[in-house]
Amino acid sequence: MPRFLRFFSVLLVVFLLPHLALRAQQKKGTAAGKLSVRTVRPRADGTPTFPNVNRLAYYHNKKALREIQRAEKRKNWTAARNLLGTYVGQFGIENFYRDTNLLWRLGQLWEKAGNADQAKVYYRLALKHRRQDLKKVQLYYDSLEQKDADLYVPLKVYYDLVEYRKNIASFRPPKGVYTSMGDAVNSPAEDYGPTLNADANQLIFSSKRKMRGIHGVVDEDLYLSRRENELWTDAEPLPKPINSPYNEGSACISKDGKTLFFARCECPTCHGNCDLYVSTFKDGQWTMPKSLGAGVNSGAWDSQPTLSPGEDTLYFASDRLGGFGLSDIWFTVKQKNGQWGRAQNLGPTVNTRESEVSPFYHPLYHVLYFSSRGQLLNFGDFDIYKTYRTRGRWQEPINIGPLVNGKGSEYYFTIDGDSKSLYYARSEEKEMKNLDLYSFPLPMEAQPLAVTHVEGALIDSVSQKPLNGIVSIIDTDNGIEVASKYLRDDGTFDFDLIEGSHYVMLIQSPDFFSVEKKFALKADTVMKLMTNSIDYKLPLIFKNIEFDQDKAAIRPSMHPVLDRIAVFMVDHPTFRLSISGHTDTKGDPDFNMTLSQDRAEAIRRYIEQKGKLKPNRIESMGYGSTQRLKDIEATEEDARTNRRVEFRLIKPEDDKKPDAGAGSGW
Structure with missing residues (x-):
């Protein structure tokens, strides 16, 4: 095997964005797809649907609760679980923080029945929507999650290993390095909120580079840069009537490039702080932007629009009253008459008691990316997650890993249709107010097609006991980065990878010589690896x-x-x-x-x-x-x-x- 295949490289992406920016419309929009929607079939995780979320605020049924109590007293756990499951399935938005104890109890009943996976579904919901301390629920959840936890290797260890391996000339240096989009795009002011057209050759983004008035008030506008021969042209402001004396930002554009959705803030006709607008390109110019109306916009902050691949649903972020947390992901569906319907909440699986912002719908797959500070696996303040839509329901969000999510905040991002590059806003740690636009290769954890499961265990061939170490995966076909993990205490590991690719697995530890295995991924795979540990007392x-x-x-x-x-x-x-x-x-x-x-x-x-x-x-x-x-x-x-x-x-x-x-x- 070529020795460079043993080398794994890393990205360090630490986004330290000012939290005040969340209150403006400085979020990203979506990239439009250029092909038809493709099917991704991740495993269903038992996430329930809650049909009453957008129908009523609070569900309460005294008779049903008494029946649940009677079943519990009789210790008829199956009946109690079924009755409670039906009751919880009727929850409105307020139930999730007023009746969190019922979610916890349902999780306990599923655990009592021996179904740990379903128990974790309800423990997660209780933890994400709690407004009081739930240490017991956390302990229950942690005890079940321990055997499946992702033990990502700290970034400092990544870099140390990379530097050491550079000592061998035949090893290749890291490929995953973030790249500034250069002075043609970035300015001394804040630049953020990127979105791409279908061909990924036009970049629209938000910038605060323009000042207006004698007092130098910041004028937030939308700018356009074109890719020519792999270089980006000097950014130019979008013309009137898109940009105005008010603040515009957070755009997304349709596949044909003729419809632009964006946020406009602090304008006389706005319903709230920021509203969503739409403009179409006709006869060589953009039409006068129109508000999406009171059915979509609220008296609060509405921003960061992103289109579904079929362009019949628009997702956005809002901090309006009546949601689950400080800000939620909402959506509106286009009606037969071409108007956008009443805004609806995306539900309790994606939204939490905290803030969800910056939605981005992949242009080719039913995968929604968003930023959150309320999910259960979190590396920093705001992290980026992805969630798959399977059988009409959104699955439990997945953190896209430490190669993207750092100790700061991550949002303002978009992905091209080929899923090769991630575009985002990033600020240096010592220059937190100066956001610039960057891009880097999309790592495995963020790939929409990374849904094929690989799991295994490393066992000492003599003692039959589990071994400790770091396991790394290298995609030899595409060179896609994969975040390395520690082996769990029981010697197990798992990854979600792209089916059809060839991989090299490298497991390293002070206790044994490196274990290397090449494999072609054709389906979900389970493997058992054996090696001899080193006895330092013997030569x-x-x-x-x-x-x-x-x-x-x-x-x-x-x-x-x-x-x-x-x-x-x-x-x-x-x-x-x-x-x-x-x-x-x-x-x-x-x-x-x-x-x-x-x-x-x-x-x-x-x-x-x-x-x-x-x-x-x-x-x-x-x-x-x-x-x-x-x-x-x-x-x-x-x-x-x-x-x-x-x-x-x-x-x-x-x-x-x-x-x-x-x-x-x-």
Whole structure:
């Protein structure tokens, strides 16, 4: 296998965006698709539907509650679960924070029935909508989720591993690097809210670069840049009547490029702080924007529109009253007369008691991306999630991972139709107010087609006990980045990948030599991997370390083993290595002593050169025939046993000498 395939690279994307920007219309719109909608079939996760969410505020039925209580008293758990499930299925929006205890109880009844997956569905709902401390629910949920938790490797460890592996010339450097869109797009002011047309050759975004009036009031407008020969042209403001004396931003555009939805704020005709508007391109110019009306807009903040692939549904963010949290994702459906219907809430699976903003509907698949601070797996303040629509219902949102989501806030993003690049606004940590537009390759966790499940376990082949380590996946067909994870305590791991691609799996640990496996993904896959852990008290002796008689030259047959040792030393820069050469009793003892020393030093030089290791991490010593394993060499096999090279890996805590390696360990 080419050695570069063992290399996994990383992105660090830390978006630190000012929270005040959430109150403006500075969010992103959607990219329009250029092909028909394609089907993605992720696994259904048992997420229920709640038909009353947009019909009534609160559901209460005293008779039904009494029946549930009677079933509980009789300890008829099946009846209680069925009755309570029916009752919870009638919830309106207010029930989710007023009757959170019923969600918790339903989860307990499912757990009592042995259905942990369904129990977690209701525990998650209780936790996402709680307005009081629910430590017991959290403990219940954590106990069930522990065996399936995603243990992502911290980004610092990523970077350390990348730097160490760069020491080997044949390894390739990281490909996933964010790229500024340059001075043609970005300005000294804030630039954000990108959206692409269907061909991904036109970028519309929001910017605060323009000032108006003698007092220099910021004028937020929409700007356009075109891609020409892989470069973006100088951004120009969209003409009137799109831009106006008021603030415009957060646009999305139809597939044919002739309909533009956007937010306009603080205007005399606005129903609230920001309203949604639409304009069409006719006879070479944009028409006068029209409000989507009181059925869609509210007396609050309505912004960040995104079109479904069929362009019959418009999703947006709003902080209007009557939702689940501080701001929610809402949607409106186009009616037969061409008008947009009454806005509806997307429901309690996506929305939480906190804020959901920045929706983006993938142009080709039924996958909705959005930003949230109320979901249960969160790396920072606001993170980006994706949710799949399966059988008419939105599934539990999935965090798209630490290669996108950092310690700050992530929103303002869009994805091209080919799912190759993510466009987003990003601010440097020390310049939090200066947002610029960037792009980078879309990692696996954010890919819409990453729905094929791979799971496995790594077991010690001798003790049959689980091993610890870091597991990395490399997509060798597309070069798509995949965030690495720690093996769980039981040795298990899992990933969602793209079916039809070829992958290399690399599992690394101080306790064993790297485990590598190539596989082509054709369906959901379960694998069991076995390896031997390293016993640091015993020397490592490899049978294929065999020199020509009376010579110390490294033979090609030795390369695979020595390469593995070199990689291990690169991956573990605080470890040291001791090499000792030994001969049989034949011949002159002085010659054998010199020969064993030469052989040990030849191996040392090979490993140091292969791994480009710093000096003094490897010590080599020849002992001739003075340390025999077989005192009497009665057979040729006895002599071969004595002719050996021993390797001892020295852990940092066992090494009394100063460590000469660079960086830190695992």
